Amino acid sequence: xxxxxxxxxxxxxxxxxxxxxxxxxxxxxxxxxxxxxxxxxxxxxxxxxxxxxxxxxxxxxxxxxxxxxxxxxxxxxxxxxxxxxxxxxxxxxxxxxxxxxxxxxxxxxxxxxxxxxxxxxxxxxxxxxxxxxxxxxxxxxxxxxxxxxxxxxxxxxxxxxxxxxxxxxxxxxxxxxxxxxxxxxxxxxxxxxxxxxxxxxxxxxxxxxxxxxxxxxxxxxxxxxxxxxxxxxxxxxxxxxxxxxxxxxxxxxxxxxxxxxxxxxxxxxxxxxxxxxxxxxxxxxxxxxxxxxxxxxxxxxxxxxxxxxxxxxxxxxxxxxxxxxxxxxxxxxxxxxxxxxxxxxxxxxxxxxxxxxxxxxxxxxxxxxxxxxxxxxxx
Amino acid sequence: xxxxxxxxxxxxxxxxxxxxxxxxxxxxxxxxxxxxxxxxxxxxxxxxxxxxxxxxxxxxxxxxxxxxxxxxxxxxxxxxxxxxxxxxxxxxxxxxxxxxxxxxxxxxxxxxxxxxxxxxxxxxxxxxxxxxxxxxxxxxxxxxxxxxxxxxxxxxxxxxxxxxxxxxxxxxxxxxxxxxxxxxxxxxxxxxxxxxxxxxxxxxxxxxxxxxxxxxxxxxxxxxxxxxxxxxxxxxxxxxxxxxxxxxxxxxxx
Numbered sequence: 269x270x271x272x273x274x275x276x277x278x279x280x281x282x283x284x285x286x287x288x289x290x291x292x293x294x295x296x297x298x299x300x301x302x303x304x305x306x307x308x309x310x311x312x313x314x315x316x317x318x319x320x321x322x323x324x325x326x327x328x329x330x331x332x333x334x335x336x337x338x339x340x341x342x343x344x345x346x347x348x349x350x351x352x353x354x355x356x357x358x359x360x361x362x363x364x365x366x367x368x369x370x371x372x373x374x375x376x377x378x379x380x381x382x383x384x385x386x387x388x389x390x391x392x393x394x395x396x397x398x399x400x401x402x403x404x405x406x407x408x409x410x411x412x413x414x415x416x417x418x419x420x421x422x423x424x425x426x427x428x429x430x431x432x433x434x435x436x437x438x439x440x441x442x443x444x445x446x447x448x449x450x451x452x453x454x455x456x457x458x459x460x461x462x463x464x465x466x467x468x469x470x471x472x473x474x475x476x477x478x479x480x481x482x483x484x485x486x487x488x489x490x491x492x493x494x495x496x497x498x499x500x501x502x503x504x505x506x507x508x509x510x511x512x513x514x515x516x517x518x519x520x521x522x523x524x525x526x527x528x529x530x531x532x533x534x535x536x537x538x539x540x541x542x543x544x545x546x547x548x549x550x551x552x553x554x555x556x557x558x559x560x561x562x563x564x565x566x567x568x569x570x571x572x573x574x575x576x577x578x579x580x581x582x583x584x585x586x587x588x589x590x591x592x593x594x595x596x597x598x599x600x601x602x603x604x605x606x607x608x609x610x611x612x613x614x615x616x617x618x619x620x621x622x623x624x625x626x627x628x629x630x631x632x633x634x635x636x637x638x639x640x641x642x643x644x645x646x647x
Numbered sequence: 648x649x650x651x652x653x654x655x656x657x658x659x660x661x662x663x664x665x666x667x668x669x670x671x672x673x674x675x676x677x678x679x680x681x682x683x684x685x686x687x688x689x690x691x692x693x694x695x696x697x698x699x700x701x702x703x704x705x706x707x708x709x710x711x712x713x714x715x716x717x718x719x720x721x722x723x724x725x726x727x728x729x730x731x732x733x734x735x736x737x738x739x740x741x742x743x744x745x746x747x748x749x750x751x752x753x754x755x756x757x758x759x760x761x762x763x764x765x766x767x768x769x770x771x772x773x774x775x776x777x778x779x780x781x782x783x784x785x786x787x788x789x790x791x792x793x794x795x796x797x798x799x800x801x802x803x804x805x806x807x808x809x810x811x812x813x814x815x816x817x818x819x820x821x822x823x824x825x826x827x828x829x830x831x832x833x834x835x836x837x838x839x840x841x842x843x844x845x846x847x848x849x850x851x852x853x854x855x856x857x858x859x860x861x862x863x864x865x866x867x868x869x870x871x872x873x874x875x876x877x878x879x880x881x882x883x884x885x886x887x888x889x890x891x892x893x894x895x896x897x898x899x900x901x
Contacts, residue, residue, distance in 0.1 A: 296810060297732075297761060297809055297810050300763070300767075301761055301762060301763055304763060304764065304767060327843060329810035329842055330771070330774060330775070330778065330807075330810055330842070331763075331771055331810050334767075334770060334771055334774055335767075338767075338770065358840060358841045358843075359841075361837075361840075361841040362841045362842070365778065365837075365841070366774060368777070369773070369774055369776075369777025369778065370773065370777055370783045371770050371773050371774065371777075372769075372770075372773055372783075373750055373769075373772070373773040373776055373783045373786035373787070374750070374783075374784075374786055374787035375748060375750040375751060375754070375769060375772070375786065375787060376748055376750070376751070376787055377748070377787045377788075378787075610791075611745060611789070611791035612745035612746050612789065612790075612791060613745050613746060614745065614746040
């Protein structure tokens with residue numbers, strides 16, 4: 269039947285007072301593509317009228333009909349008489365339907381003048397920074413209130429959820445963090461050995477590794493890995509729940525999303541980040557030891573001896589003190605960004621990116637502030 | 648041969664299983680060209696699964712599916728794309744691309760499958776928007792800015808973008824107000840008659856079944872229990888079918 273019908277064809281018959289288009293076959297999307305150019309520029313010469321003969325058409329779809337309708341519309345606007353002959357009932361029906369439809373729509377929302385847009389963008393970004401800071405503070409406050417409420421009613425702490433997130437963000441992150449810390453220990457010891465050998469002070473490589481790994485690098489790297497690994501996961505989880513209206517559903521059931529979603533993640537991260545930091549400390553020292561042995565010939569027992577002599581408890585302490593603060597920054601930023609997701613998948617991507625970038629940025633800024641603070645109080 | 652040509656979708660011995668549990672078992676089905684075929688059945692009977700299996704979104708364990716006379720398993724990449732041009736699918740929640748406007752959503756298949764110039768694509772897009780009864784202002788809106796009913800219409804417009812021969816509708820009137828649903832029925836019916844569409848419609852809307860369906864297939868016990876016209880359905884003895892068509896809602900719809 270229709271599949272056997274011929275492809276759409278078109279035949280012109282010129283007469284002194286009229287141009288007739290005989291149409292036949294399947295006038296569908298495919299035929300429309302083929303004849304679009306021809307019909308676009310078709311114009312009867314002089315005083316000719318256009319007659320379109322539909323009698324041989326087997327089937328007509330909206331794309332095919334639209335081409336003919338558009339032709340007629342254009343020519344009528346130019347003052348040419350156009351007639352459709354031998355219309356079959358279903359085809360007439362389609363054409364009639366098309367005639368009622370507004371043929372122009374805006375594809376995208378209107379865009380402002382680019383110059384204005386740039387100025388507006390700059391202004392908006394500046395305001396957004398302020399708004400973002402305010403919102404973050406508000407979110408911190410909201411979390412504090414939820415936490416206080418949970419302290420008063422300990423039932424509100426969702427213990428299974430806390431353990432779940434501890435496993436996801438903590439336990440499962442141990443291999444990657446251990447590996448990174450080990451490699452960083454190696455690199456620092458290697459670089460230190462090259463420099464210190466010039467002064468014959470190879471043994472101080474151990475001090476250098478201890479101070480840099482314990483005070484700064486181990487915990488900073490741990491925080492950055494966790495921000496990338498778990499921060500993005502938190503944002504994506506909460507964001508997808510927002511899109512799916514699950515967060516709204518929680519509210520209507522009387523569950524506080526802050527209690528259910530934010531607090532367990534925050535608490536879990538604050539518990540596991542110091543532990544991960546400790547793992548990184550140990551692995552960093554081991555890495556430094558391995559490199560000292562290879563490069564400087566310092567035996568493990570010498571290395572440990574030297575570590576004991578140079579070890580200041582505060583080196584370890586300052587590093588681990590920072591961990592819960594970094595954890596809070598990462599958890600709050602990522603949950604906050606997750607809550608801000610709305611509607612589209614694009615927004616989910618945007619906020620996930622923003623969550624990681626902001627968390628890492630904030631962690632580094634706060635780390636610098638800690639350094640100054642510790643130096644000031646002399647530990 | 649003539650009869651072969653009259654069948655739009657022929658499914659034989661279809662078995663679909665998830666995690667080893669069969670959802671559809673040895674299902675046979677014929678949908679005739681130009682018919683509006685309604686699929687009903689209890690929730691979980693596998694109506695949507697059948698739809699998804701036919702368009703190739705679910706894997707089947709066994710069975711053959713012929714669409715428009717072509718065995719879907721024997722197609723190469725190009726033939727497969729050609730078949731995909733000849734069907735359109737409206738998903739239950741519209742499944743519009745959330746980062747594109749309604750108009751851009753409708754343009755996606757047009758740009759992907761045709762080389763029509765941009766202005767014609769935009770006009771066809773406007774046409775489809777009008778055809779499904781969306782106001783022109785809706786074109787430049789994002790899906791999240793629309794109501795559920797408007798999203799459905801936009802989804803239908805996208806499904807119809809390429810003037811397909813077969814349209815798969817998954818619960819098209821669910822979530823629409825009765826007037827909107829009736830208008831949607833009317834729309835499907837008139838598009839069917841003027842464009843000669845074959846419509847595969849999963850629905851629970853008894854009014855829709857009465858208003859637009861030429862034939863009805865009842866799914867249950869993992870296969871098609873019976874197919875036939877509305878009049879034939881009313882005479883069935885199967886308990887579920889009796890309850891369905893003779894229940895209070897069934898009576899009201901008549």
